[in-house]
């Protein structure tokens with residue numbers, strides 16, 4: 001897992017795209033091209 005880069009995280013609006021499923025929570029994961037990943041909405 002790549003740590004979130006705070007310097008880039010606020011410089012743009014994240015464009016999340018489907019990145020797979022979280023095996024632990026069972027939710028869908030979305031990732032921005034900058035590396036930020038968050039669970040499905």
Ligand SMILES: [Zn+2]
Nearest residue numbers: 014015032034
């Ligand atoms: Zn981003």
